[in-house]
Amino acid sequence: MSALICVARIGAAHGVRGAVKLWTFTEDPFAVKRYGPLLSKDGKRQFELAQAREAKDHLVATFKGVTTRDEAQRLNGIELYVAREKLPATDEDEYYHADLIGLAAITTAGDALGRVLAVHNFGAGDIIEIAPLKGATMLLPFTNAVVPEVDIAGGRVVIELPQEIEGDKDGDEDLSPSRAGESRDP
Structure with a gap:
């Protein structure tokens, strides 16, 4: 079986005739x-969409064979998947997260960093998560500046590691625990 891609998640029952969010x-x-x-997710259950209409930030949908609120409520939380090949081709510089997961991550100098573990979006843009060969997991902005090259056929992403931002040593305030909470006003 080809890779499955999550395309939807069933929410709570909507109404009394088997509809769901x-x-x-x-x-x-x-x-x-x-x-x-x-x-x-395991590919063992199939769900055929009978109807769908737009709601505020989701769809209200019914599935064939689901006709009561109780039946609909039992579906709450189920993620729905399709085979990767059923999805449309992506444009240049667009990727399905599933195509990136597992790719080798290397630096622009060619040094191995690790593997792509996940791609997240917490609302401010995509974040690529790298499981390094050593050390802590890295969360980096998935931008052209940080990830200048994605080579799916070659099995790798190239990472331009951001430089550490260092404060001006002369202008740093003393924030040691002994001064925490003290007023700075005379």
Whole structure:
């Protein structure tokens, strides 16, 4: 089986006729209707979308065979997946997170850093997580400046490690514990 990509998550029941709130992770929220049956993470369960309509920040959807609120509520939290090859091709400089996970991470000098562990978005842009060969996990902005090259066919991403920002030693304030909480006013 090819890689499965998460395209949606079922939320709470909506109404009494088997509808659910559906959060989609696709550029076009209604794209989930075009992929055919959606799968559970393990690929063992299939869900066929019967109807979907737009709500405030999600869709309200019904699945074939789900007709009661109780049946709908049992689906709450299930993530829905499709096979990678069913997804449209990406534009240049666009990537599916699943295509990046596991790629080798190297520096612009060619030194091995580790592997791409995940790509996150906490609301301020994508963050690439690197599991290094040694040391702590690195979270870096997934920007062209920090990740100037993504070579999926070659199995690697190139990382320009940001330089440490050092404060001006002469202008640094003394923030030692003994001064914490003291007023700076005369």
